Amino acid sequence: MGRRVFVVGVGMTKFEKPGRRDDFDYPDMALEAGTKALQDCGISYTDIQQACVGYVYGDSTCGQRALYQLGLSGIPIYNVNNNCSTGSTALILAKQLVEGGISDCVMALGFEKMQRGSLGSMFDDRTNPMDKHVELMINTHGIAPAPMAPQMFGNAAREHMEKYGTTKEQLAKIAWKNHKHSINNPYSQFQQEYTMEQILSSPTVYEPLTKLQCCPTSDGGAAAIVCSEQFVVKHGLQSKAVEILGMEMTTDVKSTFDENSCMKMVGYDMSKNAAELLYRKTGVSPTDVDVVELHDCFSANELLTYEALALCPPGKAGEMVDRGDNTYGGKYVINPSGGLISKGHPLGATGIAQCSELCWQLRNEADRRQVTGAKLALQHNIGLGGAVVVALYRLGYPSTQITTPSKDEPGSESRFKSAAVFDEISKQLKQNGRQIVNKVKGVFSFTLTDGPAGEQASWVVDAKNGNGSVKFDCKDKADCYVTVKDEDFLQIMLGKLPPQKALMSGRLKLKGNIMLAMKLKEFQPKPNKSKL
Numbered sequence: 001m002g003r004r005v006f007v008v009g010v011g012m013t014k015f016e017k018p019g020r021r022d023d024f025d026y027p028d029m030a031l032e033a034g035t036k037a038l039q040d041c042g043i044s045y046t047d048i049q050q051a052c053v054g055y056v057y058g059d060s061t062c063g064q065r066a067l068y069q070l071g072l073s074g075i076p077i078y079n080v081n082n083n084c085s086t087g088s089t090a091l092i093l094a095k096q097l098v099e100g101g102i103s104d105c106v107m108a109l110g111f112e113k114m115q116r117g118s119l120g121s122m123f124d125d126r127t128n129p130m131d132k133h134v135e136l137m138i139n140t141h142g143i144a145p146a147p148m149a150p151q152m153f154g155n156a157a158r159e160h161m162e163k164y165g166t167t168k169e170q171l172a173k174i175a176w177k178n179h180k181h182s183i184n185n186p187y188s189q190f191q192q193e194y195t196m197e198q199i200l201s202s203p204t205v206y207e208p209l210t211k212l213q214c215c216p217t218s219d220g221g222a223a224a225i226v227c228s229e230q231f232v233v234k235h236g237l238q239s240k241a242v243e244i245l246g247m248e249m250t251t252d253v254k255s256t257f258d259e260n261s262c263m264k265m266v267g268y269d270m271s272k273n274a275a276e277l278l279y280r281k282t283g284v285s286p287t288d289v290d291v292v293e294l295h296d297c298f299s300a301n302e303l304l305t306y307e308a309l310a311l312c313p314p315g316k317a318g319e320m321v322d323r324g325d326n327t328y329g330g331k332y333v334i335n336p337s338g339g340l341i342s343k344g345h346p347l348g349a350t351g352i353a354q355c356s357e358l359c360w361q362l363r364n365e366a367d368r369r370q371v372t373g374a375k376l377a378l379q380h381n382i383g384l385g386g387a388v389v390v391a392l393y394r395l396g397y398p399s400t401q402i403t404t405p406s407k408d409e410p411g412s413e414s415r416f417k418s419a420a421v422f423d424e425i426s427k428q429l430k431q432n433g434r435q436i437v438n439k440v441k442g443v444f445s446f447t448l449t450d451g452p453a454g455e456q457a458s459w460v461v462d463a464k465n466g467n468g469s470v471k472f473d474c475k476d477k478a479d480c481y482v483t484v485k486d487e488d489f490l491q492i493m494l495g496k497l498p499p500q501k502a503l504m505s506g507r508l509k510l511k512g513n514i515m516l517a518m519k520l521k522e523f524q525p526k527p528n529k530s531k532l
Contacts, residue, residue, distance in 0.1 A: 002099035006232050006241040006396050009043070009225035010356035011036025015189040015218045015344030018114045026058065029111040029221030030066035033349075037107070037223035038070075041240050045071040048225070049103040054080040054090035054110040055348035066111060083383030084297065085249075086110060087222065088351025092247050092389055094226040104231040110353075111221035112346030129385045132257055136265050146206040150214060150298065152384070154206040155262040157300035161208070164315040166303065168208045172199045173321050174299040175213040175341055181327070182338025184368035184454060187353070189218050189344030213299035218344030222352035224359075232396065241396035242359045245376075246282040250274040252386045263304060270388040271308035271380060278390050279310070284376065286310040289392075291361050291371045292332055293354035294380035296339040305380055306334075309390070323511065324483070328456035329447030331475055333371045336361065351381040351389060358393050368454060372473045415452045418489045422446075422459050425523045426470040433467030436523075440464070442516040445478035450485040457486075461523070480516040483509040493524055 013032045016024060030053075038045060053063030063079040082089040087110035094106040128134070133152065137143070141155045160166050176196050182188040194212055202212040232241045250273045255264050279286065286309060294309070296302035306317040311332060312325070325331035337343050337357040340350060358377035360366040375394060382388040429436060440463035447458050460474040484492070488507050491497035499520070502508035510517050 003101060004229045004396070005095050005098045005244045006227055006229065006237075007224050007244060007355060007359055007393070008227055008232060008237045008240045008242075009037040009039075009041030010223070010352075010359045011038075011040055012187055012222035012349065012353050012356050013220045014187045015220035015346060015349075015353075017189060018116045018217055018219050021219070024113075024219055026055065026062060026111045026113045026221070027066050027069045029113070029219070029349075030109055030223075031069040033111070033221035033223040034067070034070045034107065034109060037225050041225055041235075041237055043105070043225070043235060046073055047105050047235075048073070048075060048107045049105050050076045050078070050094075050097055051107040051109060052078045052080055052090040052093040052097075054082070054086035054108075054351070055112055056081055056083060056086055057112060057114060057347070063109070066109065067107075082387045083385045084295065084345070084347050085351060085381045085383035085387045085389050086348045087353070088355070088379070088381035088389035088391070089249070089387065090348075091224060091226070091352055091355060092249055092391075094224070095244055095247055098226055098228050105225065105227040107223060107225055108352055109221070109223045110346075110348040110351060112348040113219050114217040114346060116217060133265050133384060133386075136257055136260065137262060140260050140262060144206065149384075150206040150209050152262065152266050153298040153300045154209045156266045156268075156304060157208055157298075159261065159263050160300070160304060160317075164318065166318040168200065169196070170318040170321045171208060171213060171299045171303060172196055172210070174296065174302045174326070175199050177327050178296060178302075178335050178339040178341045179212065181336050181369065182342035185338050185343060188338045188342055189216060189220075190338070190342045209298055209300060213341065215297045215340035215345040218346040220344060220346040220349045220353070222349040222356055224352050224355050229396075238397035239400040240363070242362050242393050243396035245284070245392040245394050246278050247389065247391040248274045248278045248281070249387060249389045250277070251388075256386070266301065266304070266384065267382050267386055267388055268304055268308050270386055271305055271382060271390070274388050274390045275309045275380075278392060282392055284392055286378075289332060289376050289378045290374040291336060291358065292334045292378045292380070293337060293339070293357050294334060294378075295350075295382045296335055296341050297345060299341065301382070302334070302339070305382075309378065309380060323481070324447065328371070329458040329483070333374075336366065336369045336371055347383075351379075354379050354381060355391070355393075362393060362395050372457070415455070416448060416457055416486050417451075418448055418486050418493070421490060421493045421523075422461070422470050422472070425461055428523065429463070429468035429470065437463050437466070437468050440516070440519045440522055442480055442513065442519065443476070443478040444516065444520075445476070445481045446489070447481070447483045448486045448489055449483065450487070463519075463522075479513045481511040482517065483511075493520075495524060
């Protein structure tokens with residue numbers, strides 16, 4: 001049994017379109033990301049005992065040149081390349097150095113300075129490491145005049161559609177969600193929200209994937225400081241310490257190539273095997289997870305990964321998307337950063353940027369992206385060729401954290417205009433709960449959008465069991481699911497916006513037993529009895 005391992009400092013650059021900044025060579029990225037990570041935990045570079053540096057495109061020993069910006073301390077520096085999972089590969093190596101007692105403090109750094117446009121092979125005088133993958137795809141779907149990666153993941157999407165009935169709209173909803181998440185992330189390459197129509201009508205890269213469902217190439221860097229419990233205590237870093245509860249890496253297995261499946265060729269079984277190993281070793285169930293950063297190089301891969309990570313049963317990812325169980329107010333919040341699709345994908349930095357986002361979420365430092373009450377975080381980073389890294393994170397010393405937002409902080413229910421409505425419903429249930437339950441006989445889940453600073457929040461009103469109850473930020477199952485803007489719900493409950501008008505105009509969205517929604521009038525404030 002190895003030692004406990006913690007991430008105590010994280011930092012990253014804004015991800016940029018390749019070449020947009022003239023002052024953004026890889027040493028500049030390393031200096032910015034590394035300095036931010038050191039400042040985050042208040043230690044100096046001289047405290048770092050070893051470093052693992054990930055990048056895909058660059059000459060040998062770029063890791064040394066990058067870190068020399070921070071100091072010339074003579075420490076061992078390991079250069080890492082594992083395709084798109086390079087960043088998390090550097091991170092797992094840093095973890096193993098600490099876990100095994102070799103070092104007490106290790107920096108994991110990742111960066112990439114990329115070319116514009118789709119990825120391609122850099123060498124034509126030797127065997128391509130993806131030759132077996134390409135051969136399988138050609139044998140099952142042929143080859144088209146389109147970039148290779150979108151073909152691979154696009155064919156995996158087609159396979160899932162044929163097998164389970166998944167739709168183009170469900171794939172597009174994933175991209176819509178990630179672009180929407182990114183508007184609150186200052187580090188994101190793109191910070192623009194799109195409509196479903198815009199996503200579906202953007203240029204087709206390879207059917208069914210459109211341009212807005214594909215991640216861009218990017219320049220950027222990220223860093224994480226990984227240390228032992230002894231180091232945490234010695235330096236008083238308990239309030240910053242996020243424990244790596246478990247981390248696993250797997251590579252391709254026989255089924256990747258032997259079953260003529262593009263889903264498996266792009267890493268489904270790799271991800272599934274890694275997740276199963278992680279859950280078994282940590283004793284954690286996927287239902288315990290609150291927030292996820294996973295590898296959405298294409299919307300298709302995010303959908304496949306829901307099932308591979310057991311976030312939903314096989315074949316049910318489309319339904320999970322339709323329920324909204326991948327965003328704020330749903331069962332999980334997946335890619336609150338905007339994911340690769342919108343945040344960007346500098347290959348060597350991506351895995352460490354995922355770690356950074358999850359550390360901020362668990363520390364309650366994610367600002368407008370904050371997932372309320374996040375206690376357990378899951379990471380997934382994959383590279384074809386292939387390797388996948390999955391990890392679980394939690395606060396190392398929760399008693400030192402202030403995780404409950406104050407009245408004026410993001411995530412607080414009192415910031416929403418409709419909070420007064422739910423306070424009133426709670427009062428009604430306390431006074432006449434049994435009577436209301438006998439009339440309504442249903443459980444409602446409310447997701448309120450466009451709250452203060454664009455926040456989203458959820459309430460569950462149980463008017464079916466006992467004397468009824470109202471819960472904030474709750475994931476309990478419901479009979480009727482209601483999604484509506486904060487202001488619109490207040491106007492509906494005050495009788496100023498007719499529910500039918502809101503429904504017909506798309507401002508009020510219902511799922512499940514929609515007939516139950518007619519009974520919402522039971523909760524409307526009564527004249528002269530309400531403080532609304």
